[in-house]
Amino acid sequence: MTQPSPATLLSRRFPAKRAFVTGAASGLGHSIALLLARDGWSLGLLDVAETELGQAVTAIRAAGATDVTGYPGDVADPALVSKSIEAFAAAHGGGLDVIVNNAGVAVAGAVESTAVEDWRWIVGINLFGVVWGCRAALPLMRQQGAGLVFNVASSAGFASAPQMSAYNVTKAGVISLSETLASELAGTGIQVSVAMPGFFRTHLLDHMRAPPDENRLAHQLMDHSGHDPDEAALALLGAAADGELYVVWPREYRLAWRLKRWFPGWFLKRVQGF
16 A cells, blocks of 8 residues: 655645745755645745745746745745745635745854854854744644644754754754744644754755865765655655654664663763764
């Protein structure tokens, strides 16, 4: 028997099939949007790269989607995020079923050597961008008594490798935010899932701010990951569709997640040698 796709599973729960995806012009966000589009979802796609966003909208329409709208802009701007999500909802019956807070950037370097502007840049996008997406989506979901908040963090949020301070901090913040929301939304019909993927091939590092050595290492790890965004989208969205709060992928990272929670001191010593 063929396993239904994650989008099909979500369609059964949310027959109106309305989703808003940030960072949707490429990588994981684009792959998630494609999965949903193939199952007939209406999509709002937000990305700061306007040209690439337009190309993504065209590609997703070519894949069979009939209702796709692009919203160019930066998730670090709370007014823009709110306006975009509200406009999408207003055009689709006043509601929203799934928010995918995926937009993200990368910064590497030690705590004291990472530039102040780089700290502000990454926190504004990776952490506050998720906060603004949640704040805009939740009133709509509360009103209808249902929804899925899918926040994309990273395994870096629990495995705090050296020389990745700013990135680690933002992803740990997304995990904490998601856990807090899961408690606050208990009993409302709104599900929260937080994705904590390991390395897979994507465009995250294209605009990475980092010293040369850290930049080179990050690219090497990504190039040798053996996983791509389509594979990641299928696994991550599938776990969210199954109702999981913590979504750790690939499989080998699940052991690391458990070890961190069971033996935090031991785990930190192992990560220090990364």
